[in-house]
Amino acid sequence: MAAALKHLIVPRHGIFRRMLPLMKSPLALALLVPCFALAAPFAYVSNEGSGTVSVVDTATGTVVDTLETGA
DSSP states (O other), rough: OOOHHHHHHHTTHHHHHHOGGGGOOHHHHHHHHHHHHHSEEEEEETTTTTEEEEEETTTEEEEEEEEEEEO
């Protein structure tokens, strides 16, 4: 997401428009925006060396779950 925002803020060669072809359609963009508002406020953090991923509630900063991913 940071790279996409960088290309939005520092426009070069239309890279951001190629990343999001929906930007050409105002209706598609209007349908896409509510999806971001409904997204769960979680971050998934890989735990180096343990084969797990922690699910962090970004609103409170607490780990709500740890998922086994394997080696």
